Amino acid sequence: MQLDALKALATADRRIVDLFAKDATRAGSFSASTGDLLFDYSKTQIDEDVRAALLQLCEDAGLATRRDAMFAGKKINETEGRAALHTALRNLDGGPVDVDGQDVMPGVLDTLHRMRVFAEEVRGGAIAGARGSFTDVVNIGIGGSDLGPVMATHALAPYHDGPRVHYVSNVDGAHIADTLRPLDPARTLVIVASKTFTTIETMTNARTARAWMSEGGGDPSRQFAAVSSALDKTQAFGIPEAHVFGFADWVGGRYSVWGPVGLPVMIAVGSNAFDAFLRGGQAMDLHFRSADWVENMPVMLALVGIWHRQVLGRTSRAVLPYDQRLLRLPAYLQQLEMESNGKSVAMDGSSLAVPSGPVVWGEPGTNGQHAFYQLIHQGTDVIPCEFMVAADGHEPELTHHHRLLLANCLAQSEALMRGRSLDEARERMAEKGLDGDELDRQARHRVFPGNRPSTTLIYPKLTPFVLGQIIALYEHRVFVEGVLLGINSFDQWGVELGKELANSLGPVVDGVASADDKDGSTAALVAYALKHRNQE
Ligand code: F6P
Numbered sequence: 001m002q003l004d005a006l007k008a009l010a011t012a013d014r015r016i017v018d019l020f021a022k023d024a025t026r027a028g029s030f031s032a033s034t035g036d037l038l039f040d041y042s043k044t045q046i047d048e049d050v051r052a053a054l055l056q057l058c059e060d061a062g063l064a065t066r067r068d069a070m071f072a073g074k075k076i077n078e079t080e081g082r083a084a085l086h087t088a089l090r091n092l093d094g095g096p097v098d099v100d101g102q103d104v105m106p107g108v109l110d111t112l113h114r115m116r117v118f119a120e121e122v123r124g125g126a127i128a129g130a131r132g133s134f135t136d137v138v139n140i141g142i143g144g145s146d147l148g149p150v151m152a153t154h155a156l157a158p159y160h161d162g163p164r165v166h167y168v169s170n171v172d173g174a175h176i177a178d179t180l181r182p183l184d185p186a187r188t189l190v191i192v193a194s195k196t197f198t199t200i201e202t203m204t205n206a207r208t209a210r211a212w213m214s215e216g217g218g219d220p221s222r223q224f225a226a227v228s229s230a231l232d233k234t235q236a237f238g239i240p241e242a243h244v245f246g247f248a249d250w251v252g253g254r255y256s257v258w259g260p261v262g263l264p265v266m267i268a269v270g271s272n273a274f275d276a277f278l279r280g281g282q283a284m285d286l287h288f289r290s291a292d293w294v295e296n297m298p299v300m301l302a303l304v305g306i307w308h309r310q311v312l313g314r315t316s317r318a319v320l321p322y323d324q325r326l327l328r329l330p331a332y333l334q335q336l337e338m339e340s341n342g343k344s345v346a347m348d349g350s351s352l353a354v355p356s357g358p359v360v361w362g363e364p365g366t367n368g369q370h371a372f373y374q375l376i377h378q379g380t381d382v383i384p385c386e387f388m389v390a391a392d393g394h395e396p397e398l399t400h401h402h403r404l405l406l407a408n409c410l411a412q413s414e415a416l417m418r419g420r421s422l423d424e425a426r427e428r429m430a431e432k433g434l435d436g437d438e439l440d441r442q443a444r445h446r447v448f449p450g451n452r453p454s455t456t457l458i459y460p461k462l463t464p465f466v467l468g469q470i471i472a473l474y475e476h477r478v479f480v481e482g483v484l485l486g487i488n489s490f491d492q493w494g495v496e497l498g499k500e501l502a503n504s505l506g507p508v509v510d511g512v513a514s515a516d517d518k519d520g521s522t523a524a525l526v527a528y529a530l531k532h533r534n535q536e
Helices: 006-007 016-022 048-060 062-069 086-090 105-124 147-155 173-182 199-213 231-237 261-270 272-292 299-312 329-341 373-378 396-418 422-431 436-445 464-485 494-508 520-532
Strands: 032-034 035-042 136-140 164-168 188-193 224-228 244-248 314-322 359-361 385-390 456-459
Touching: 006 048, 006 164, 006 520, 016 396, 035 373, 035 464, 048 299, 048 464, 062 272, 086 105, 086 173, 086 272, 086 464, 105 244, 105 261, 105 272, 136 173, 136 199, 136 244, 136 494, 147 164, 147 261, 147 329, 147 464, 164 173, 164 261, 173 199, 173 436, 188 199, 188 244, 199 494, 224 231, 224 261, 231 244, 231 396, 244 261, 261 272, 272 299, 272 464, 299 464, 314 329, 329 359, 329 464, 373 396, 385 396, 396 456, 422 436, 456 464, 456 494, 494 520
Parallel strands: 136 164, 136 188, 188 224, 224 244, 314 359, 314 385, 385 456
Antiparallel strands: 032 035, 035 456
């Protein structure tokens, strides 16, 4: 990625407020919209020249060709020799998609149909537990087999009219113990979600759940379902074929919520609402495939990201949904963005010459305002913020809450941009009756540097369709950033080493193998754990 032209434009003295002073209509030209979604990036230092240079990166990287290759099912995940076709899962009426000369759509639509039938039968009670219809569903999975459905279940709470849905991911026994304790084993459906069906956390939790169910009068042979691309392994676990929902290896874990991994969401909100979610994703796909780059929301979101991270060197970005139901979106995006673009090797095996993707973090507003916004406003690091907010909430009787929420969201981006000068701070202190050195000292604590960039994504209301648009928007943003960086966004080799070492440490922490070949720190920590544990 050639950043020279952009680096030359990265002057610290370009103030966002001055860009607005020069062009009061800037919000119109530095924004992108599709359907009812509006993405405003005018509160950044991006001007016409910067944008032109950013757009040039798309041409230099052959973005259109790469995008078309992804949608066409080409094996763009080169290190694993796979296509990356999560878009096929929401290609409800988009025609054939070939992988290795074979149309994958009949299989996708058939599985979707089976999911719909299963979900509706669970919701209606036709598929039931040993002592009656299911009151609870427990999804056991981790990473992409957990974060997407967790996020979507929270997001779609107003549409949730099916059984209660719980998620267990952590191998920490506390997670499954606390989740299962209040449930009736004979009226609980357990879904084991694992693409590989080998993930140690998931398989350990699945076995624990199976034992809990058998001991409590449930029937695992009827009350378990599986979501996986390893059908031989689901069978070996004893899950009946009719309860197994497969997906192909061209769906990456963190891109999998659109297919069978979304089954708990479908059971919660029903197949119609889930369809609307898919339609939202499909609408964003169509936009991404057809809009000019400058009007293309995922592309512009990605270019803002490149500007902040690779050009200006901002090491993190905050995702700040002013939408309590998006409370798990930051965690979901952490996996999507950091597992995809946290790489230091380019596709051709060479070292990446520019920084990889940033640290992504966040919490819903307004909560964050009373916690970490202090640092965002006055800390020494600049943290680009991505605000999200709905024009309307789901609670007509609580519109005053929603107006406060919206006002706070808009106030934060305004405050970050405008800041407060020393003179303004001094005036305030003078009004409070201070003078001399004390006025000066107190005023300096009340200065806000301002010129801190943010973007805002605003949508009418958090419906299933809108959620689909937002998730697909971020998926494509990650894809575009990956193409511009020249990396493979679809593998995750960086998770392997820790897994291997955890396997080798298993017998050591069990006390049946020696820690002698471990480093001094690891050996000392093992010794401490063995000495202090009472349970066998
Ligand atoms: O360890 C990382 C990872 O492979 C993720 O990419 C994936 O989403 C998660 O583990 C779970 O994998 P699986 O669905 O195969 O259990």
